[in-house]
Amino acid sequence: MNAVLTRSRLIGTRLTTTGVWMAIAAVCLVLAGAWADYPELVTLGLAAAGTLLVGALWLVATPKLTVVREIQPRRVFEGDAAQGALTVVNVGRRRTPPLMVTETVAGHHTVVPVPALAAGSECTVGYPLPVTRRGRYVIPPVRLGHSDPLRLVQRGRASGGEHVVHVLPRVHALALVVAGGPQDAEGPTVSSAPxxxxxxxxxxxxxxxxxxxxxxxxxxxxxxxxxxxxxxVPDEPRQLIVFDTSAVPYPTPSMFEHAVRVAASFCVAAERAGLPFQLRTTVGAQRESGSTALEFLSTVARSADDRGLAGMLELLRDVVSSTQGVALTVVTGRADNAAAELFALVRPKFLSVGLAQLIASESGAISRPRGVLAAAGQSSEQFATNWNRLVQR
Incomplete structure (x- = not known):
């Protein structure tokens, strides 16, 4: 259950915008009255300061609250919504003032009002979380705030604990190339098989x-x-997805985002087909299950220090020496002639080799190494359409 039960913790008292102006007015009135020998102005300034003092004393008695916060779901795909729900229970003996709940996500503040609560009563408020872009979001405790009747002074309380929400890349339905590697009970085996x-x-x-x-x-x-x-268990065709995370193939951040979605789509396609798979990046990171691979892809970024496909032979050294059948898929930008030569070298070592290219424009020929199933697109949606048409024809 994604809930945290806690009492609110005091995190500070501060003046509201109205309170700041009241404090400035109090100082100005006292100084002006003293300079002009005008006691009425001094009296007005002291009255303003006294009002601020009364507002601060009003907040001395802190409401006794118990807070349950839920965030559902913890893993969402781009474009899907994540919701927060806060249940506030008044466990004290007196009525609480109206509260303002502030949820902070990636610097974005969402403010939700909570009405005054009688002793022993509770209230549940729901609110959307602004987690629309791919990433890993650490959500701090919510801030419960209330003020005096004139809204001059405000006191805040932190409630709940930290939560982590992963916004996973959007995925598209992709067809897999599963030639070779029989899956029947008497198929080929290796000693490392389960x-x-x-x-x-x-x-x-x-x-x-x-x-x-x-x-x-x-x-x-x-x-x-x-x-x-x-x-x-007999040998099954393993899917190896290599994602080029170097900066050169992706001139714009949006093109890299489309490439991330394509890599995630291949991972999901393998998982849905019940085929073992491994995700590798050209920087050397590896993930071997659907959940961890997608969570990793939610935070992956371009790297200027990444060698890209130039280091592919070294990256695949342990794979091509294995006796198991592996289907290789490489996700990158527009592949150059050097990359095509690399594909020619590794092609005989794999059951099949696929090349997914995200390109800025369709002008110019894309790389189609001999014996490699190659498709391209300006977006992840366009690539999925072109790839499925190529595989299923």
Missing amino acids: LGGAAFHGLREYEPGDDWRRIHWGATARTGTVMTRHVV
Whole structure:
């Protein structure tokens, strides 16, 4: 449950805008009356100062409140809404004054009024959170504020704890290239595959906890060591998504945002197809599950120090040495001739290779390395359309 139950904590008392002007008027009146030997002005200034003092004393008795804050959901896609809900309970013996709830998100302040509460009563207020852009938002405790009847002095209280909301990149439906890598029970296997399947990989020594029904008695008799059948989940085509996070391929921030959405779309497509996948960036970061990959993509940024596709051979060194079938997809901007040569080198090592290019304009030919499924688009939506048309034809 995304709720934090807490009593409000005093964080400060300050003058409102009206109170500031009242304080300035009090000082000016006293000084002017003393300079002009005009006691009436001094009296008015002292009256203004006294009003401020009464307002401050009014706030000495702090209302006793219990606050429950909920934020739903904690993970949203771009364009979706996140909502906050604050339940305020008056646990004191006297009526509370009207309150102003201030929620701060990325420097943006949302103010929600809470009516006066009788002793023992409660009120729930909901409000939208301004989390529209991709990113990781740390939301501090809300601020509950109330003032004196003349609204000269205001006292604030922090309530609740910090919350984190991830705004994930918007995704599009993409078709995957899954050639090779059979998924039937008797498909190819590797020793690193998960245990518990039905595909026979080989024999190994018996270990405590192994199913005794898998003991291979013939091998046990020949070797003098208890041997058991090593059965695993058959090899499946793994999806490897490489995202170019260097600055050069993306002349504008919006083009990079579209590339982030394409990378996220490939991750979601693999997850929905039930295929294992891994996301790598050219700067070296790796994620291997849908939730962590999308959360990572919610904060990824261009890097001027990133070598981009120039370091792809080193980035893929451990993958191309594996015996497992891997389908490679690279997301970048417009690929140059050097990148095309790299694709020619790595193409024989993978089941399939896809190249997703985000381009500023359709003028000029896009890179189409031999044996590589290449598509391009000026936006993530246009790319998704072009890619699906290419894969499904």
